[in-house]
Structure formats: C-alpha cells, structure tokens
Amino acid sequence: MTISCLTTITSKETLAEIPGTWQTADYRAILSAAGFADGDALSDPETQEMTLMALADLDPAEAASVLLNYRLSEELNEGQIDQISHDMQNDKIFEEYPEISLHRHLFDANQLLRRAYNGKFPNGEAVLVQATVSFPEASTAPAELTAGLVLRALAPALSDRSLVKRLYAADLAAATPFTAADNILWELTATPADAPATFAVRLVSSEYWLHDLADSGEFEGEITLPETEE
Known part of the structure; x- marks a missing residue:
C-alpha cells in the first residue's frame, strides 16, 4: 500500500565523531589490548587521553589492528583485519568496504585513530538529522517507523543523484x-509526536549516504508500506 507523507527536516549537522561511541570501559579495554594493564587506576579523562597516547605509540597499522x-x-578474520589495518591509512574503508553492516564500526575506529595520529588517517563525517514525518491519512499511517520507512520518507529530500536513490531505487x-x-x-529514534500520525525522528548516518540530503524544509511524497512487517 502506498500512502502520502510529509517530511519536515528541522536540522542537519555533520559530526566528526558520534557522541557516546566510546565509553570509559572501551578505552580501558583498548588500553589493555595495547599493553597497558593499569588503566583501571585512571580517571575517565585520563583513561581517554592515555588511550590516544597508547595508540599513537604503536605503528599505525598495529594500532588499527588493535581497534x-x-x-x-x-565479523572479520585475521587476514581481513590485517589487510584493512593497512588500507585504512590511505583509503576511506568506512565508505568503501563491501559489507555496509561494518561501515559504522570502521568509521568509529577510523575517527579514533585520526585523533590519536593528529589527522594521519582519512577524515570522515557522520550526519545528524532531526525531522518530523507525518501522515495526512491517519487511518493508514504505520504504527511505527522503521529505518526503511524513514529512508522512503526522506527520498523526496534527496538529490536525484543520491547514492541511496541510485543503489536502492528498487528498495525505495x-x-x-x-x-x-x-x-x-x-x-x-522515531517517537510519536503530539500531532496525530506524526513522528519525531532523530537519525545518524554517514555523510557518504546523506551528504546531498536537504538541510531543511518540507517535502511531500508517497511511501510504500511493506506487505510484511519490517
């Protein structure tokens, strides 16, 4: 079933790192893997700073391998990790790797390594978007918004040259x-708003996918609901 929707993009910003990605427990585990056994005695800010220093003390490929x-x-075997550890020093593996399910993890690792090595690794950016999605015909509106429905709702706000549209036209x-x-x-996150059949949407993606999404505005379109639940 195809239904009408109105998507309003209220803000769009780029992020060098995604907040909350690395917690103190992560830094301590990385410190341990890098050969530092006393990370538990450090404060949270000290742990983060020591982790960056510990990574920078390693060869870049070795530091990448640790992360x-x-x-x-x-998800990856030893040979794959070794190959990626070398390739990511020059290439945007977080955009180029064939398994897109790994892109987020590769992005997080790349950006932490970039901090540790003062820009030696390629730069990447994430995109944070705030929007609302509403359905004029409340009786046919979906009970919840999945990632697939959100991308379909965002399609009118994407350039016709968009990578999403070119690679996933059939899925849209x-x-x-x-x-x-x-x-x-x-x-x-897509939570019901005060208005009927309206959702407040907050999403994070890669600049690789959404760089050509409009920064703001209202966009009318139609989305196809799946015949089975997403």
Whole structure:
C-alpha cells in the first residue's frame, strides 16, 4: 500500500565523531589490548587521553589492528583485519568496504585513530538529522517507523543523484522490507509526536549516504508500506 507523507527536516549537522561511541570501559579495554594493564587506576579523562597516547605509540597499522580486533573480531578474520589495518591509512574503508553492516564500526575506529595520529588517517563525517514525518491519512499511517520507512520518507529530500536513490531505487519503491536501511542509518529514534500520525525522528548516518540530503524544509511524497512487517 502506498500512502502520502510529509517530511519536515528541522536540522542537519555533520559530526566528526558520534557522541557516546566510546565509553570509559572501551578505552580501558583498548588500553589493555595495547599493553597497558593499569588503566583501571585512571580517571575517565585520563583513561581517554592515555588511550590516544597508547595508540599513537604503536605503528599505525598495529594500532588499527588493535581497534579492529576489539570491535570486529567476530565479523572479520585475521587476514581481513590485517589487510584493512593497512588500507585504512590511505583509503576511506568506512565508505568503501563491501559489507555496509561494518561501515559504522570502521568509521568509529577510523575517527579514533585520526585523533590519536593528529589527522594521519582519512577524515570522515557522520550526519545528524532531526525531522518530523507525518501522515495526512491517519487511518493508514504505520504504527511505527522503521529505518526503511524513514529512508522512503526522506527520498523526496534527496538529490536525484543520491547514492541511496541510485543503489536502492528498487528498495525505495518496493512493497517489501528495505533491509539495507538498517545499515545505512546507524542510529534511529522515531517517537510519536503530539500531532496525530506524526513522528519525531532523530537519525545518524554517514555523510557518504546523506551528504546531498536537504538541510531543511518540507517535502511531500508517497511511501510504500511493506506487505510484511519490517
């Protein structure tokens, strides 16, 4: 079923890092993996600073390997981690890697390494978007917004040259779940707003996917609801 929707983008900003990505427990685990056993005795700010120093004391590929093993040891084998650890010093692996489900983890690792090495690693940016999505026909409105429905609602605000539109044109229009959207949108909250059939949306994605999304404005369009639940 295809229904009308109105998407209002209220703000869009770029982020060098995604807030809350690395917690003190993460820094302490990374310190330990880098060979520092006394991280528990440090304050939270000291732990973060020591982690950056510990990574910078390593060869860049070795530091990258430490982070990738910490974040992705269950998804990547030793050979893959070794290859990526070398490639990411020059290439935007967080955009280029074929498995988009790993892009968020690769972005987080890259940006932490970039901080540790004062810009040696390629720069990446995330995008934080605040928006509302409303449905004029409340009786046909979905009970919740999945990542797939949010991307369909955002489609009118994307350039026709958008990578999302070029790679996922069929998914945007199909009456089936848009499963890749869960990996394109790295963070998503969509909560019912005060107005009927309206959702307040906050999302984080990669600048790679949403750099050509409009910064603000109202966009009317139609979205196709999946025949099965997303």
